[in-house]
Amino acid sequence: MLPFGPPGQEFLDDALRLLKEWFGDAKEIRRTLHISDAEHAALTERIKVASDVFQLIPEVRRADGNTQIRVRTADGGTINAGAVALAARIEAAYQAVTGR
Numbered sequence: 001m002l003p004f005g006p007p008g009q010e011f012l013d014d015a016l017r018l019l020k021e022w023f024g025d026a027k028e029i030r031r032t033l034h035i036s037d038a039e040h041a042a043l044t045e046r047i048k049v050a051s052d053v054f055q056l057i058p059e060v061r062r063a064d065g066n067t068q069i070r071v072r073t074a075d076g077g078t079i080n081a082g083a084v085a086l087a088a089r090i091e092a093a094y095q096a097v098t099g100r
Contacts, residue, residue, distance in 0.1 A: 071090070
């Protein structure tokens with residue numbers, strides 16, 4: 001299990017290499033998905049469940065036919081292993097919802 005303390009830049013770089021469609025910096029990681037309204041609704045429900053586990057509240061919004069997701073810590077500090085793990089769970093939920 002990964003520690004939940006503040007990671008260094010190497011940790012963030014490694015995480016973003018694994019989460020290929022995610023982008024970010026030390027404060028947040030984000031992803032834009034081109035999915036339907038129905039897929040957005042299903043994904044949002046799965047994100048709610050996963051975010052409770054990590055005690056994080058990702059920002060999920062619908063704009064211009066896209067779903068935009070932003071994950072950061074509640075205190076606005078440096079992203080941690082929990083935020084990265086949540087992004088990985090969101091990615092898995094996206095794949096399950098869309099079959100991609």
